[in-house]
Amino acid sequence: MKKIKSICPIAALITILLIGASCERKFDGLPLATYPTTPEVFVDGFSSGLYYAAYGTSKVTAFSVDYNIKYTGVASMKFEVPDTSDPNGSYAGGVFGTNPGRDLSGYNVLTFWAKASEPANIIEVGFGNDMGASKYQVTLTNLAVNSNWMQYYILIPNPSLLKEERGMFFYAAAPKNGRGYTFWIDDLKFEQLGTIAHATFGILNGNDSIKDNVETGDKYTITDMYATYNLPTGINQKVGLAVAYFTFTSSNPAVATVDVFGNVVIADSGWAVITAKLGDTDAEGSLTIHSKGQSVGPTDLPPTPTFAPDKVISLYSDAYTNVIVDTWNTHWLYSTAQNMEIQISGENVMRYWELNFVGIEFTSHPIDASAMSHFNIDIWTPNPTTEKTFKIKLVDFGENGMLGGDDDSEAEVVIASPPLATQQWISLSIPMSAFTGLLSRSHLAQLILSGDLPDVYMDNVYFSDNGAQPTEPTTAAPVPTFIAADVISVFSDHYTNLAGTDFYPDWGQTTVVSEVLIAGNNTLKYTGLNYQGIQLGANQNVSSMGYLHLDFWSVTSVSLSVFLISPGPVEKAYTLTVPTSGWASADIPLSFFSPVDLTDIIQFKFEGNGDIYIDNILFHK
Amino acid sequence: MKKYSTRMVSAAIFSLLFVILIGCHKEDVQKLPQRNYQLTWSDEFDGMAGVSPDSTKWKFDIGNGGWGNAELEYYTNRAANASLDGNGNLAITARKESYSGSAFTSARIKTSGLFEQPYGRFEARIKTPWGPGIWPAFWLLGSNIDSIAWPQCGEIDIMELRGQKPNIISGTVHGPGYSGASGITKSFAFESNRFDVGFHLFAIEWGTDYIDFFVDGTLYQEITPNDVTGNWVFDQPFFMILNVAVGGNYVGFPTNQTPFPQSMLVDYVRVYREVN
Numbered sequence: 035m036k037k038i039k040s041i042c043p044i045a046a047l048i049t050i051l052l053i054g055a056s057c058e059r060k061f062d063g064l065p066l067a068t069y070p071t072t073p074e075v076f077v078d079g080f081s082s083g084l085y086y087a088a089y090g091t092s093k094v095t096a097f098s099v100d101y102n103i104k105y106t107g108v109a110s111m112k113f114e115v116p117d118t119s120d121p122n123g124s125y126a127g128g129v130f131g132t133n134p135g136r137d138l139s140g141y142n143v144l145t146f147w148a149k150a151s152e153p154a155n156i157i158e159v160g161f162g163n164d165m166g167a168s169k170y171q172v173t174l175t176n177l178a179v180n181s182n183w184m185q186y187y188i189l190i191p192n193p194s195l196l197k198e199e200r201g202m203f204f205y206a207a208a209p210k211n212g213r214g215y216t217f218w219i220d221d222l223k224f225e226q227l228g229t230i231a232h233a234t235f236g237i238l239n240g241n242d243s244i245k246d247n248v249e250t251g252d253k254y255t256i257t258d259m260y261a262t263y264n265l266p267t268g269i270n271q272k273v274g275l276a277v278a279y280f281t282f283t284s285s286n287p288a289v290a291t292v293d294v295f296g297n298v299v300i301a302d303s304g305w306a307v308i309t310a311k312l313g314d315t316d317a318e319g320s321l322t323i324h325s326k327g328q329s330v331g332p333t334d335l336p337p338t339p340t341f342a343p344d345k346v347i348s349l350y351s352d353a354y355t356n357v358i359v360d361t362w363n364t365h366w367l368y369s370t371a372q373n374m375e376i377q378i379s380g381e382n383v384m385r386y387w388e389l390n391f392v393g394i395e396f397t398s399h400p401i402d403a404s405a406m407s408h409f410n411i412d413i414w415t416p417n418p419t420t421e422k423t424f425k426i427k428l429v430d431f432g433e434n435g436m437l438g439g440d441d442d443s444e445a446e447v448v449i450a451s452p453p454l455a456t457q458q459w460i461s462l463s464i465p466m467s468a469f470t471g472l473l474s475r476s477h478l479a480q481l482i483l484s485g486d487l488p489d490v491y492m493d494n495v496y497f498s499d500n501g502a503q504p505t506e507p508t509t510a511a512p513v514p515t516f517i518a519a520d521v522i523s524v525f526s527d528h529y530t531n532l533a534g535t536d537f538y539p540d541w542g543q544t545t546v547v548s549e550v551l552i553a554g555n556n557t558l559k560y561t562g563l564n565y566q567g568i569q570l571g572a573n574q575n576v577s578s579m580g581y582l583h584l585d586f587w588s589v590t591s592v593s594l595s596v597f598l599i600s601p602g603p604v605e606k607a608y609t610l611t612v613p614t615s616g617w618a619s620a621d622i623p624l625s626f627f628s629p630v631d632l633t634d635i636i637q638f639k640f641e642g643n644g645d646i647y648i649d650n651i652l653f654h655k
Numbered sequence: 656m657k658k659y660s661t662r663m664v665s666a667a668i669f670s671l672l673f674v675i676l677i678g679c680h681k682e683d684v685q686k687l688p689q690r691n692y693q694l695t696w697s698d699e700f701d702g703m704a705g706v707s708p709d710s711t712k713w714k715f716d717i718g719n720g721g722w723g724n725a726e727l728e729y730y731t732n733r734a735a736n737a738s739l740d741g742n743g744n745l746a747i748t749a750r751k752e753s754y755s756g757s758a759f760t761s762a763r764i765k766t767s768g769l770f771e772q773p774y775g776r777f778e779a780r781i782k783t784p785w786g787p788g789i790w791p792a793f794w795l796l797g798s799n800i801d802s803i804a805w806p807q808c809g810e811i812d813i814m815e816l817r818g819q820k821p822n823i824i825s826g827t828v829h830g831p832g833y834s835g836a837s838g839i840t841k842s843f844a845f846e847s848n849r850f851d852v853g854f855h856l857f858a859i860e861w862g863t864d865y866i867d868f869f870v871d872g873t874l875y876q877e878i879t880p881n882d883v884t885g886n887w888v889f890d891q892p893f894f895m896i897l898n899v900a901v902g903g904n905y906v907g908f909p910t911n912q913t914p915f916p917q918s919m920l921v922d923y924v925r926v927y928r929e930v931n
Contacts, residue, residue, distance in 0.1 A: 228847035229822050232785070266849075268786045268819040269912035 093123030256296030303327025534571020591644025704741025788909025789818030832885025
């Protein structure tokens with residue numbers, strides 16, 4: 035074919051028009067549309083049936099028809115965004131609709147040209163807002179405009195749904211830095227363009243979200259629906275979509291159901307994935323549910339505190355008047371904790387779930403607990419507690435009463451199992467001295483709970499003044515009653531002890547070991563325990579014995595465990611409940627210490643904190 | 656392919672109008688010359704996904720800089736940048752990844768030294784990538800490029816596309832006195848379609864005194880010795896090149912809105928010799 039060197043521009047235009055006509059699709063043979071298919075919304079004036087309704091709180095006169103500035107033809111739509119201080123309305127916004135609706139199923143995109151008096155971002159534009167349910171709304175947010183006419187495209191995600199659409203166009207525009215500006219829109223019409231391509235759709239912003247440990251009855255809503263599509267300029271555009279464009283599916287409706295509005299309800303324990311489609315296209319993003327079924331919680335209340343009200347500063351208890359707590363869940367970054375108050379027998383209990391850590395704040399009214407001796411809290415957990423911990427941190431904001439300023443201090447107490455236990459109320463009474471590192475407790479402002487228990491019910495959170503605390507036992511440990519023939523004694527005034535035991539082997543510990551007389555009875559004292567060993571003079575076969583017995587006393591320790599050790603070393607810890615109220619005695623079945631070799635015991639070890647008194651360490655039948 | 660600025664606006668407009676004219680009358684039979692061709696070489700790209708292009712047919716160009724075009728990619732021979740897709744296509748994939756000092760990777764393969772032919776029909780069925788700064792191409796270079804250099808060796812661009820205009824391709828020849836921005840060129844545009852949503856057949860039919868350019872069997876440009884503003888150098892064997900460039904003088908920079916990765920899918924490349 036020969037190259038044509040010149041062509042008359044007018045002739046070319048005519049040619050295009052002619053071809054345009056001949057290239058149009060023919061609708062012969064198709065059923066008549068029930069509603070008009072008019073593509074134009076505003077080209078040089080209001081199209082047939084079009085009305086404008088300004089938003090009630092907007093400046094209602096913001097929109098007008100401009101016959102001077104236009105992209106093509108004789109007129110454009112002009113939008114005068116007011117100043118924030120405009121008494122007639124602080125923003126511009128409204129809806130262009132038709133009644134009856136139109137059949138837009140033959141189009142795939144709403145297009146328009148726009149420019150503005152200055153570069154600005156229009157908050158939102160779109161279609162499908164019918165001032166009612168707006169079932170098929172599509173929203174383009176933060177539309178960037180400048181002083182040049184540019185073309186914009188808003189995808190119709192699934193045109194077959196739009197058989198009777200009333201919402202032709204809507205917009206909302208706010209002042210820029212408090213000051214108004216003007217923008218124009220022209221040639222606003224629906225089109226079928228093959229130059230719009232590669233549409234994808236998604237829910238939940240395209241994320242594959244996972245909800246662990248949810249319970250029967252929990253509810254979630256699928257949000258953040260969108261479409262992306264590639265413009266004729268090769269770049270992608272993203273718009274927000276109404277939920278009605280999507281169909282939702284649950285992989286296991288027995289576990290989680292989902293309705294047409296994307297509302298998810300947990301029905302039972304198990305696993306389910308919520309996915310969506312738009313038409314026949316799979317949507318990106320999903321919601322995975324791991325449900326543990328019906329929640330397990332306490333049915334009874336913890337023991338009612340017995341301290342006199344004037345000896346207590348209560349944060350959370352129906353037994354006392356509580357101080358002001360700003361929040362029981364600060365929802366700090368990375369905290370997944372959720373909470374709600376439940377009632378048991380008419381009394382309030384706080385429930386936490388998905389607890390990794392939770393901030394509890396009373397910064398507006400810091401607590402002066404300097405006269406208090408103990409921090410008390412009752413907890414109940416449905417979770418297994420073996421080898422799990424629950425942590426309690428107190429934060430003091432110091433003299434300035436504010437976070438920061440180099441006068442803050444904090445300390446955390448770690449509670450092990452026991453005393454942690456599953457499905458029973460545990461009353462923790464922690465001496466303030468156990469909060470090592472808490473330099474002051476006169477401006478306490480935060481309580482932070484954390485640990486390994488995702489589900490915790492909590493009650494009776496208060497500081498108490500337990501009265502003058504003895505610093506050492508006033509009585510000797512109880513005298514053991516085992517007959518001597520049934521005993522192998524390591525440390526006791528009441529039996530013949532093994533020879534050669536080293537009570538202060540140097541294992542690098544910081545514990546100070548001493549032997550003190552308590553009511554005339556020799557007692558082992560560990561001051562500032564971190565860990566402490568006992569080296570036996572000779573290997574012992576205790577396999578004929580049934581129990582390890584010991585007596586212990588502490589008001590300052592919140593963690594104490596005892597290890598039995600055979601060569602290897604093979605060792606196993608048993609947790610002792612501290613602090614104690616007076617002397618406590620433990621008789622631990624030796625079978626507990628498996629796999630420690632009971633025929634060949636060489637050492638003991640204690641681990642924990644605080645000051646401990648120990649007596650009558652012995653094996654017995 | 657090797658060129659340095661945009662063409663004249665009027666020429667582009669002219670091309671568009673011209674093509675629309677043809678495009679809307681596809682049912683009208685063009686008066687095309689009747690030529691008989693016999694297949695001399697082809698690659699159908701059938702094989703398992705992830706397999707590299709047949710080394711008996713293609714060589715890799717490896718490195719960065721785009722040979723004078725100021726392209727941004729590093730061309731590799733990794734399967735990540737060029738391999739069969741398992742559906743009967745070769746995928747040349749441009750990726751946004753830091754590699755040997757470049758911010759993007761891609762691939763460029765050629766038949767140089769493996770297959771070279773003067774004259775005939777050269778065709779490839781291709782689905783293009785898209786996005787600002789993406790520059791896919793199917794083109795030929797004179798096999799004597801190493802001895803007499805470019806542009807004396809000649810260059811025939813059967814298909815080039817700017818990713819920010821995914822509905823327009825161009826066909827161009829370059830030679831002595833008409834290279835770079837002065838290449839002899841014409842564009843073919845879809846009014847309401849794009850080259851990245853389906854496969855299209857791009858071809859030239861090349862004889863001693865003509866090069867005809869086709870899209871899907873529609874002739875949209877014929878270049879003859881009278882059209883070029885220098886010596887006609889299209890009288891010796893040429894080899895083929897397939898590549899996807901990122902950035903460069905022809906296409907401009909990718910933007911942070913350019914979607915990556917981007918693949919050019921090639922269903923087949925076939926070469927024929929004219930027979931009587």
